[in-house]
Amino acid sequence: EAQVTQNPRYLITVTGKKLTVTCSQNMNHEYMSWYRQDPGLGLRQIYYSMNVEVTDKGDVPEGYKVSRKEKRNFPLILESPSPNQTSLYFCASSAGTGIFGDGYTFGSGTRLTVV
Amino acid sequence: QKEVEQDPGPLSVPEGAIVSLNCTYSNSAFQYFMWYRQYSRKGPELLMYTYSSGNKEDGRFTAQVDKSSKYISLFIRDSQPSDSATYLCAMSARGTGRRALTFGSGTRLQVQP
Numbered sequence: 417e418a419q420v421t422q423n424p425r426y427l428i429t430v431t432g433k434k435l436t437v438t439c440s441q442n443m444n445h446e447y448m449s450w451y452r453q454d455p456g457l458g459l460r461q462i463y464y465s466m467n468v469e470v471t472d473k474g475d476v477p478e479g480y481k482v483s484r485k486e487k488r489n490f491p492l493i494l495e496s497p498s499p500n501q502t503s504l505y506f507c508a509s510s511a512g513t514g515i516f517g518d519g520y521t522f523g524s525g526t527r528l529t530v531v
Numbered sequence: 532q533k534e535v536e537q538d539p540g541p542l543s544v545p546e547g548a549i550v551s552l553n554c555t556y557s558n559s560a561f562q563y564f565m566w567y568r569q570y571s572r573k574g575p576e577l578l579m580y581t582y583s584s585g586n587k588e589d590g591r592f593t594a595q596v597d598k599s600s601k602y603i604s605l606f607i608r609d610s611q612p613s614d615s616a617t618y619l620c621a622m623s624a625r626g627t628g629r630r631a632l633t634f635g636s637g638t639r640l641q642v643q644p
Binding site for chain 2: 420449455456457458459460461464474475506508519520521522523524525
C-alpha cells in the first residue's frame with residue numbers, strides 16, 4: 417500500500433529536550449515536505465526537499481531542522497523544543513513530475529505537546 | 532490578510548442535502564486548485580484537483596474555479612454522514628520552485644443522518 421508513515425503519532429516532551437519525528441514514504445517520491453497545522457492558521461510549510469541532499473526552508477522554519485540522506489526518509493528535528501511548537505505535524509510527499517500543484521500524499525500526523 | 536480565506540464552519544446539513552464549500556484567495560498567480568478532505572485524527576487526502584478556471588466533476592463532487600473572482604467552490608451532492616470531515620482548499624502557483632501549497636484553514640462539515 418502506497419503510504420507516508422510518521423512516528424510517533426503522539427508525543428509529549430519538555431522544553432529543550434531534543435526530539436526527532438520520523439517520516440518515510442514507499443512511493444519513490446522525489447518531493448517531501450513537513451507541515452504544521454494549527455487552529456485558524458491551516459497548514460503551513462516548515463521545510464521541503466526536492467530530492468536527496470536537497471532541502472530548503474518553507475514558511476515557518478524557525479526552530480526546526482531536516483535532513484534527506486535517503487530518498488524515502490525525511491526526519492524532522494527539533495533541537496530545543498519550545499511550547500510554541502506544540503502543534504499537529506504532517507509529512508507529505510509528491511511525485512516529481514514537474515507539474516506544480518501535484519497532489520500530496522500525507523501521513524497520519526504527529527501530535528506534539530511541549531510543556 | 533491571509534492569502535486564502537475559508538469559512539471554518541461548522542456547517543451542519545441533513546443527509547441528502549447539497550453542500551457548498553468555498554474559498555477566496557488574493558494571489559492572482561495561483562493556477563492549481565485542490566480540495567482535500569481530512570477526517571478526525573487523519574492526514575488530509577486529495578479529493579479534487581483542477582487547473583485554471585472551469586468545472587470538474589467526480590461522482591458526487593464538483594469543483595468550480597472562477598479566477599476572475601478569485602473564488603473556488605466544492606459542491607457535494609446527496610451528502611452522506613461519511614462526508615462529515617474538515618474540507619481544506621489548497622492552491623499553488625507555477626514557478627514557486629518549492630511546490631508549496633497554500634492551504635485554507637478548513638471548513639468542518641457535519642452531515643446529520
